[in-house]
Amino acid sequence: MLAELSLIVAYTFIFGSMYLGMALGFTITTGVLRVFNLAYGAIFLVAVYGTWMFWNDFGLGLPESIVLAIALVALFTYAVYQLIIVRFAELEDYMLAALVAVFVIVEEIIGWAYPEIVGVYVPTTLYDELVPFGEANVPGQYVVTAFVSLALLAIYLLFFTKTKNGFIMRAISQDMFASKLVGVNFNRTFALAMVIASIPPAIIMLLISPIWALNPYIGWSVFTYAILVAVLGGLGNLKGSIMAAYIIGFIQASVGFLLDPRLMLLVSLLVVMFVLIVRPRGLARAETIW
Amino acid sequence: MVKFEARRGRIIIHFFGRKYEWTIEPRYWRNPMIGLVLWLSLPLVLYTVAVVAFDYQPIALMSTLIFANLLIMMAVPYNLQTIGTGRLSFGPHFFLAVGGYTAALLSRDFGLSPALTLPAAFAVGALVALALSPITIISRGVYYVLITLLLPFILGEITYWRSDIFGAETGIPNVELLFPTTGNVTLDVMIFVYVSLAIALVLLFLVDRTLRSRYGFMMGVINEDEDVAQSYGINVRQIKIITFTLTSGAMAICGWFLAHYQGSFSGPVWLMPPFLILVLLTATLGGKGAIYGVVISAYFVATMREITRITFGELSVVVLFLILLLLLYFLREGFWGLYRKRRYREYEPSIKVRKKV
Numbered sequence: 077m078l079a080e081l082s083l084i085v086a087y088t089f090i091f092g093s094m095y096l097g098m099a100l101g102f103t104i105t106t107g108v109l110r111v112f113n114l115a116y117g118a119i120f121l122v123a124v125y126g127t128w129m130f131w132n133d134f135g136l137g138l139p140e141s142i143v144l145a146i147a148l149v150a151l152f153t154y155a156v157y158q159l160i161i162v163r164f165a166e167l168e169d170y171m172l173a174a175l176v177a178v179f180v181i182v183e184e185i186i187g188w189a190y191p192e193i194v195g196v197y198v199p200t201t202l203y204d205e206l207v208p209f210g211e212a213n214v215p216g217q218y219v220v221t222a223f224v225s226l227a228l229l230a231i232y233l234l235f236f237t238k239t240k241n242g243f244i245m246r247a248i249s250q251d252m253f254a255s256k257l258v259g260v261n262f263n264r265t266f267a268l269a270m271v272i273a274s275i276p277p278a279i280i281m282l283l284i285s286p287i288w289a290l291n292p293y294i295g296w297s298v299f300t301y302a303i304l305v306a307v308l309g310g311l312g313n314l315k316g317s318i319m320a321a322y323i324i325g326f327i328q329a330s331v332g333f334l335l336d337p338r339l340m341l342l343v344s345l346l347v348v349m350f351v352l353i354v355r356p357r358g359l360a361r362a363e364t365i366w
Numbered sequence: 367m368v369k370f371e372a373r374r375g376r377i378i379i380h381f382f383g384r385k386y387e388w389t390i391e392p393r394y395w396r397n398p399m400i401g402l403v404l405w406l407s408l409p410l411v412l413y414t415v416a417v418v419a420f421d422y423q424p425i426a427l428m429s430t431l432i433f434a435n436l437l438i439m440m441a442v443p444y445n446l447q448t449i450g451t452g453r454l455s456f457g458p459h460f461f462l463a464v465g466g467y468t469a470a471l472l473s474r475d476f477g478l479s480p481a482l483t484l485p486a487a488f489a490v491g492a493l494v495a496l497a498l499s500p501i502t503i504i505s506r507g508v509y510y511v512l513i514t515l516l517l518p519f520i521l522g523e524i525t526y527w528r529s530d531i532f533g534a535e536t537g538i539p540n541v542e543l544l545f546p547t548t549g550n551v552t553l554d555v556m557i558f559v560y561v562s563l564a565i566a567l568v569l570l571f572l573v574d575r576t577l578r579s580r581y582g583f584m585m586g587v588i589n590e591d592e593d594v595a596q597s598y599g600i601n602v603r604q605i606k607i608i609t610f611t612l613t614s615g616a617m618a619i620c621g622w623f624l625a626h627y628q629g630s631f632s633g634p635v636w637l638m639p640p641f642l643i644l645v646l647l648t649a650t651l652g653g654k655g656a657i658y659g660v661v662i663s664a665y666f667v668a669t670m671r672e673i674t675r676i677t678f679g680e681l682s683v684v685v686l687f688l689i690l691l692l693l694l695y696f697l698r699e700g701f702w703g704l705y706r707k708r709r710y711r712e713y714e715p716s717i718k719v720r721k722k723v
Contacts, residue, residue, distance in 0.1 A: 112508040163695065169454050169654075172511060173646040174694055177687045180640055184683045296639065300519060307512050342523035345516055352513055356504045 082210030084329045090218045092325025097225030097280035098298060099305035099317055100232060101273035107249045107312030107365035108269040114175035115156050116277070117299030118182035121292065122149050123278035124285050125186045128196045138199065146278050152182075153274040157267055179295065187292035201286045221283040228276045233314070235272075236366050245269055249312060249365040277302070300341070308348050309358055316360030323359075324348075405567075405661065409559045413552075426672065428555040432627070434668035435562035436620055439569055441649040441660045443616035446573045449655050450585040450609025451502045452592055457514035458617050459642050463521055463633040465491045465618025470538035470631035471531070480544050480626045484619065491618020492611045499607040518637040525633045537632025544626040558627055565623060566661075569616055573657050585609060589655075640683060644671075647690045651700050659702025666701070 098120075105113045126145030130136045136144070156178060164171035190196050203216035236242040244265050247255040256262065281298065288294070304324055309316030327347055328340045335343075352358070369380040379386045409431055416424035444458045465487040472478040472486055501513050525532035532538065544561060547554055576582050587595040588602055595602050625631040635641075648667050652659030670689055674682040697703070 106508075112511065167698075168507075169448075169646075170650060170694055170698075172454070172456070173643060173650055174691055176639055177643050177647070177691050177694075180643060181684050181687050181691075184681070184687075188680050188684070303512060303515070307509070311508065336527075338527050342520065342527055345520045345523060349513065349516060349520065352509065353501065353504060356506075356509055358509075 079211035080333050082212040083214075083333050084326075086209040086212055086214045087329035087332070088322060088326040090214060090222045090325070091328050092322035093222035093225040094218070094280060094284065095301045095305050095324055096318060096321035097221070097228055097276050099302040099309075099321060100225075100228060100276040100314075102277075102302045102306045103309065103312055103314055103317045104232070104245075104269060104273040104365065106306060107314070108245045109161070109266050110252070110312070111161055112172065112175075112311075113156070113161075113270075114172055115160070115178040115182075116302060117295040118179045119149050119153065119274050119277045120281040120298045121182060121186050121295045122152050123281045124198055124290060125190055125196065125292070127198050127200075127282060128190065131198070142200070142282060145282075146275060149274045149278045150271045153270045154267060157270045161266075161270075162263075179299075183292060183295055190292060192291045196290050198282060198285050198290075200282050202283070215287060217283070217287055221280060224283055225276075225280055228279065229314075229318070232272075232276070233366065236314075241265070241268060246365055297341075300345075304344055304348050307358060308351055310360040311358060312365055313358070313360040314366050316358055319359050401658070401661075402567075406563070409556065409563070413556065423552050425552060425555050428552075428559050430668050430672040431559050431665075432555075432562050433671070434665045435559070435566045436624070437644060437648045437664035437667060438566040438661055439562070439620040439623070440617055440645045441652065441664060442566070442569050442573050442657050443613040444645060444649050445652070445655055445657055445660060446576060446585075447609060447613035448649070449577070449589045450613070451606045452589045453502055453506070453510045455514040456511050456642065456646075457517040458645050459636050460514070460517040460521055461491050461495065461614040461617035462621040462624070463518065463637050464494050465621030466625045466631040466636065467525075467532060467538070467621070467633060468618070469622040469625040470541045473541045473625070474538055477542075480542060480622075483626070484622055487618045487622035488615045491621075492615030495611045495614030496607070499610045502606045502610050503603055518642070522634055522637045525637075532633060535632060535634050537630050537635075538625075539630045541625050541629050541631060543629050544623075562623060562627075565619065569619075570657060570661070572616075577657070581605065643687065647694065651690065651693055651697065653700030653702030656700060656702035659700050659705070662701040 101119070102113065102116050105111060105116070123145050126148040127138075127141045130141035130144045131138055134141075156175070160171060160174045160178060164174060201217050202220045205216045206213040207216050207219045234242075236246055244255070244260055245268075247258075248260060248262070248265060277298075301324070305317055305321045306312075308320035308323065309318070310320075324344050324347075327344050331337075331343045332340045367382065371378040371380065375390055377388045377390060379388070409428065412427055412431070413424055416422045416427060440458055440462065444455070447458075448454060468487045468490040469480070469483040472483045473480070478486070498517075501510065505513055526534050545557060548557075577585070584595065584600045584605055587598060587600060588605060592602055621631070621636075624636070644667060648660060648663045651663040651667070652661075653663075667690065671682070671686055674686040674689070678685045
């Protein structure tokens, strides 16, 4: 029982931190732009398969490939912003449909270029050993991913609380029209928010790719976690997302170790549905990003 | 006996003492009737052309027509749901799966005939929707989009969890076909084409009558502004719940048809996002709230899907979605918008004010 308890605590921290990293960018996009970026899931795929392309197909070194893949992710996000979000800004239904279509297009292109049989593997393992936690042992790469995720959160919080661009983004998230009145350059800030929001999911996906079985259709399942955290947290509120990430981490760890691992996602989905019905705007009202 | 008479602007036909008139100028033609005749004759014409001109048994072509009719069965109630609830749902395929599983399970495990599984599929779809209907009142905007987007994921997870009941990706086999096979595959497929067309037509007719009725106007007001609708004395909650429940039941009928058409039902196939996008794009490309536009866009989408499948193979989905995205990009008002621009007189009544000189 003590071992199970240790595992639940350890995996609540690991899953919670990891999901927080996955949802960080989504929360920023939703908080600043008030746009529900349904193409967000494609970022996970572009990051991992982009690295594989530069590393394996173009013969570049792994660090250069990772940098180029993250640049590719930023370029992709910028293109989505300019071509879809700006274009359909007034037509939300068109925008959402177009964003999902973009996601599926990326997924299918990757599935065509690198089918599962290719066996894509990016060696981004930073710590290969097991880490003891109470009575249990957890994979070191999971622990590294969790700490990198928390570090990313800290960097972004510093960005939002200490830099001019961070202030501008918070101002937009508080009151879009008032920020326009004081001369905020919307187009530039939105594009910047989209681009910086694409970096955390790319890094987290690269770190967990050696542990998770990669396939071209993994984007939806990873995106589902990001949606669950962002929605439960109150769409666009970082404090809410932090709470939500660890709640979902706890649910997943408890269900996985005490009930049935196959029920982990189902129970999380049901809990989020229930919370949304009781508290339609999530745990924290999305008044501002921080 | 039969006599033709040309009058100014019209042709009069005397047929055994009866008199029929046909207006020559196209803008006065009764478009719904022409559209209906064209629609009903399309499968037969295509079949005849394929067999006579090309000596080819067009089963793939007929399957494309069935898929187009499936898209209509989904997109027409979806349009009504969007208008009546004032919300954009991302979970229409959830109700398709509910209907499909209901029909498949009742047919396989209880031996019910398709005639009995039809009301059951509708009832279960409507009941599930009724249980979920409070979300149409509680949730707004992207929250509603998200909740409805999560529903298919939940059902998908349940099908994997209880794979002993739902069969996961394999699905539920041994579902009774809609009718006993005639022994001729082409004839069987043709019957399925007309059955699907009949269902699509009935749904189109019902939705059209609803939109033209008093309730249709109320739904329109709700779609524009719920607060205004409330101030007019419209029972917004009641209309939303009824609309959500009945249109979801109608979408479940699509699942019923699929189960009895394929002889099996596999939820994960239909719960995947690509099918959702096809339904959304069919509804959007038809023109906002334009149910007749949906017919055109459904046939267009299904045809493009088949053409890209043959031409581009593994990349077909990419090319198809790129084409549809481009259309979304440049055809803001959808296919019905093109028609309205040409025949604006019928839809935009204008008042001519004579100025005194």
